[in-house]
Amino acid sequence: MANQLLRQMESVSSRDDLSGFVVALLEDHEKNPYQWNNSSLYPFLDAMASCIQQKDERYENYNKPFSEDQPWKSFAEILYEAKIYGEYERLLCAISGHSYTHKKPGTRPG
Numbered sequence: 001m002a003n004q005l006l007r008q009m010e011s012v013s014s015r016d017d018l019s020g021f022v023v024a025l026l027e028d029h030e031k032n033p034y035q036w037n038n039s040s041l042y043p044f045l046d047a048m049a050s051c052i053q054q055k056d057e058r059y060e061n062y063n064k065p066f067s068e069d070q071p072w073k074s075f076a077e078i079l080y081e082a083k084i085y086g087e088y089e090r091l092l093c094a095i096s097g098h099s100y101t102h103k104k105p106g107t108r109p110g
Contacts, residue, residue, distance in 0.1 A: 005080060012076040021076045025083065036083050047085030051078045 005021075005028055012018050029036055038044040055078070 009073075009076045009080050012073040013070070014072055018072045018076055022079065025079060028083075038082060038085055044082050047082040048078055051081040051085060 005024060008021050008024055012021050029039065033039050038047045055074070
């Protein structure tokens with residue numbers, strides 16, 4: 001389902017696409033709650049806030065240009081990233097050789 005979600009996220013270009021993606025996220029959460037690092041509301045919203053704050057940095061890491069012209073797709077990416085937030089940071093730290101320390105909920109990146 002993760003690959004299907006990623007493909008669906010990549011194809012979001014309209015409000016209807018985003019709505020369909022949110023429904024797919026709901027279904028994924030129902031079927032695969034163990035794959036969600038942030039499965040309750042507070043950690044999910046906290047992760048969303050962090051993902052929004054770090055959006056430019058994430059695009060730079062993937063050598064992708066950030067475009068304000070794609071707000072529906074950008075929002076879909078934020079929703080998906082909030083699902084897995086924490087795992088992504090652990091992976092980046094493992095790749096770069098840095099240690100990972102979970103940030104205190106509600107704090108923003110410095």
